[in-house]
Amino acid sequence: MDEIFGLIEQEKQRQLDTLELIPSENYVSPAVMKALGSELNNKYSEGYPRKRYYGGNQFVDQLEEMAIEKAKKIFGAEHVNVQPYSGSPANAAVFFALLDIGAKFMGMELSQGGHLTHGSPVSFSGKFFTAVSYGVDRETEMLDYDAIRKLAVKEKPKMIISGFTAYPRKIDFEEFHKIAQEVDAISFADISHIAGLVAGGVHPSPFPFMDVVSTTTHKTLRGPRGAMILCKEGFAKAIDKAVFPLLQGGPHDHAIAAKAIAFEEALQPEFKEYQKQIVRNAKALADALMNNGFRLVSGGTDNHLMLIDLTKNNTTGKEAETLLDRAGITVNKNTIPYDTRKPLDPSGIRLGTPIVTTRGMKEQEMRQIAELIKNVIIDKKDPEKVRENVNGLCADFSAFAW
Ligand code: DSN
Numbered sequence: 204m205d206e207i208f209g210l211i212e213q214e215k216q217r218q219l220d221t222l223e224l225i226p227s228e229n230y231v232s233p234a235v236m237k238a239l240g241s242e243l244n245n246k247y248s249e250g251y252p253r254k255r256y257y258g259g260n261q262f263v264d265q266l267e268e269m270a271i272e273k274a275k276k277i278f279g280a281e282h283v284n285v286q287p288y289s290g291s292p293a294n295a296a297v298f299f300a301l302l303d304i305g306a307k308f309m310g311m312e313l314s315q316g317g318h319l320t321h322g323s324p325v326s327f328s329g330k331f332f333t334a335v336s337y338g339v340d341r342e343t344e345m346l347d348y349d350a351i352r353k354l355a356v357k358e359k360p361k362m363i364i365s366g367f368t369a370y371p372r373k374i375d376f377e378e379f380h381k382i383a384q385e386v387d388a389i390s391f392a393d394i395s396h397i398a399g400l401v402a403g404g405v406h407p408s409p410f411p412f413m414d415v416v417s418t419t420t421h422k423t424l425r426g427p428r429g430a431m432i433l434c435k436e437g438f439a440k441a442i443d444k445a446v447f448p449l450l451q452g453g454p455h456d457h458a459i460a461a462k463a464i465a466f467e468e469a470l471q472p473e474f475k476e477y478q479k480q481i482v483r484n485a486k487a488l489a490d491a492l493m494n495n496g497f498r499l500v501s502g503g504t505d506n507h508l509m510l511i512d513l514t515k516n517n518t519t520g521k522e523a524e525t526l527l528d529r530a531g532i533t534v535n536k537n538t539i540p541y542d543t544r545k546p547l548d549p550s551g552i553r554l555g556t557p558i559v560t561t562r563g564m565k566e567q568e569m570r571q572i573a574e575l576i577k578n579v580i581i582d583k584k585d586p587e588k589v590r591e592n593v594n595g596l597c598a599d600f601s602a603f604a605w
Pocket of ligand 1: 227290318368
């Protein structure tokens, strides 16, 4: 056991000593951690509150109801299911609840910023359903709503997915919903990346427009690993049945309690300020990177993430990820729109500010981070030397300051 706890300790130290810039990650509060490590881990509760297949759920019922009510309050949703284990199972539940096998749907192409579950041929979404993919405009690298509308009119999908994993700009959910209505499709937004921004009022909400919304709870929302589905009342029964019993068994009650805590945190005024700072930090980091000679996809960011196109820097996403890792800066290699390289060694890297903002860093530190990235990628400085500066910067910040 010592060996296992030793490795956990080393990971904890790594998270403290390095700059974690992966935009889909976050560091949760001690309260969320406490719920995750609680006795709720020991319980079985198949079913829904007050309709369980196991005894002894009097406290679990209350916790799940609290999580649902808080999520409704944050997002203004009519119905919420907090049981999905994670984002992919949540999206699977939406598909199996609302579409017939083989039905046609539209989603963003994975290599342009979509998600595996939005139609990739290697996921259930591409295997059991008929995916039609849209992308971003080649020139602006942003969504072209007219092109998406034309494709929808031509293809007549039964569902249109919006919400992305590597799109640095705002999403017009109202427009997506209008397009879906025009072709009689269900509008579905996967807001996993931006749920915290929506909760904090710094990104337009998919509500009241979207028919169905899914989100993970561990990204900008800063809760436990997990997900939830929010929808209009008319879809509630089908969604609940798809989560349990179609796709899942017993809910993870410890994660549901941790979701309730994260939602309570998201209702506090400090959370709004945290989300504002995430966006301010992303803008500051993006501007500083561009001033330091990097090209950003779409020329900047409106949200928590950005994509660097390394084509002109004579390096690849894979090489940059490895070099930055050695310098204690964690990013992930990522395709850029219309990438000519392969996903395992693409032309870009993806960066985001949720964690460094959780740690209390502000615009000044973002400029330092941009300089450190330049030191590694453009100046070709020894990453081990740069790491000393990274460790020095991190030493001034705790894991969780907000
Ligand atoms: N893995 C997530 C991300 O990094 O964006 C999406 O599921």
